[in-house]
Amino acid sequence: MASAPQQKIALVVGGSNGIGRAIAAKLTAANVVTYIAGRNLAKCQGVAQELGLGGVFEVDVASQESVHRLVRAVQERLTRVDILVLSAGANVDARSTTADGVELQFAVTHLWRFQLTAAAAAGGLLAPGARVLSVSGSSGVDLGLVDFADPMLARPNAWSFFKAQGQAHKLNDVLCIQAQRRWGADANIQFHAAYPGQVASNSDGSIEGPLLVQILNRVTSPIKLKPEASAAQLVPILLEPLGAEGGKLWSVSQFGDTVTELKVPAKVADDDYGKKCWDLSNSFINEKWK
Ligand SMILES: NC(=O)c1ccc[n+]([C@@H]2O[C@H](COP(=O)([O-])OP(=O)(O)OC[C@H]3O[C@@H](n4cnc5c(N)ncnc54)[C@H](OP(=O)(O)O)[C@@H]3O)[C@@H](O)[C@H]2O)c1
Numbered sequence: 001m002a003s004a005p006q007q008k009i010a011l012v013v014g015g016s017n018g019i020g021r022a023i024a025a026k027l028t029a030a031n032v033v034t035y036i037a038g039r040n041l042a043k044c045q046g047v048a049q050e051l052g053l054g055g056v057f058e059v060d061v062a063s064q065e066s067v068h069r070l071v072r073a074v075q076e077r078l079t080r081v082d083i084l085v086l087s088a089g090a091n092v093d094a095r096s097t098t099a100d101g102v103e104l105q106f107a108v109t110h111l112w113r114f115q116l117t118a119a120a121a122a123g124g125l126l127a128p129g130a131r132v133l134s135v136s137g138s139s140g141v142d143l144g145l146v147d148f149a150d151p152m153l154a155r156p157n158a159w160s161f162f163k164a165q166g167q168a169h170k171l172n173d174v175l176c177i178q179a180q181r182r183w184g185a186d187a188n189i190q191f192h193a194a195y196p197g198q199v200a201s202n203s204d205g206s207i208e209g210p211l212l213v214q215i216l217n218r219v220t221s222p223i224k225l226k227p228e229a230s231a232a233q234l235v236p237i238l239l240e241p242l243g244a245e246g247g248k249l250w251s252v253s254q255f256g257d258t259v260t261e262l263k264v265p266a267k268v269a270d271d272d273y274g275k276k277c278w279d280l281s282n283s284f285i286n287e288k289w290k
Contacts, residue, residue, distance in 0.1 A: 010034040014088025016043045018201030022231035025051050061088045061112035062098045068289040071119045080127040083238050086113045087135040093210040095159035103152040109168035114281040121183040128188040137193035138169040161210045173268045174277040180247030190246030197252035200224035233259040
């Protein structure tokens with residue numbers, strides 16, 4: 001008698017709110033044993049109870065030590081991860097640095113994704129056939145190039161929210177393409193990055209950002225998607241043949257109901273540029289937490 005197919009196991013980092021939470025709900029409804037990780041353990045536990053999740057993990061993505069501990073904890077508690085969703089993020093309204101000395105927007109938008117992706121893929125946490133989705137990509141244009149001379153935007157007047165977010169999104173796109181080249185074929189892991197659309201998910205104000213962003217958020221609110229609508233377009237990348245081949249960038253449709261594959265911008269596709277970006281990201285991870 002043929003045995004029943006094994007249930008897939010998913011980890012959604014940033015699953016306590018917004019798009020990550022909606023993805024966790026949809027994965028659970030699709031019979032995937034889903035765990036979430038977040039900075040507020042009590043909130044995560046409440047979400048887990050409400051959605052019937054497999055469990056929760058604690059992580060502060062602004063801390064490299066915390067991300068390192070998350071990888072260890074997942075390795076100890078889960079046999080494998082088939083689906084990894086990277087959704088945690090926040091908009092900051094002024095330049096500051098983390099305890100690791102990294103510019104905060106760079107840390108919470110990009111660097112934890114780099115650290116976790118590299119540790120999970122290289123450390124055997126991801127099962128063969130696993131899919132990784134970073135919910136934070138650019139919308140497929142070659143804007144927001146990386147400031148290699150001053151990536152922490154530390155020079156006087158160098159920092160702006162848009163510059164900080166722009167280069168972090170660019171690095172997330174590059175991470176997807178470079179990770180696919182490193183682990184796609186050999187480890188059979190498929191990497192994706194998606195722009196989730198304009199989504200009304202900042203229910204608790206955690207993604208407010210600078211005044212201009214707040215104003216833009218309010219102006220665009222009538223056309224904003226609900227997190228569930230964004231998640232409905234993203235989940236097929238994780239479960240259906242659509243996402244079987246990685247190294248792809250996607251954009252959620254603001255007015256339709258199907259996610260669109262984006263053309264990979266020339267800079268993001270360029271291997272020399274990609275390796276330079278990879279080395280840059282890697283240089284900001286403390287050896288202790290790799
Ligand atoms: N919403 C949009 O229109 C939009 C557009 C482009 C890109 N994005 C990106 O899409 C992703 C999801 O956004 P969203 O709209 O779902 O935002 P959200 O509703 O504010 O949810 C963000 C999630 O990240 C978690 N988080 C924030 N800082 C964290 C930290 N230091 N450590 C651990 N977890 C942390 C939050 O935890 P708490 O529950 O504890 O707050 C929450 O679970 C973000 O990366 C965002 O930048 C969103």
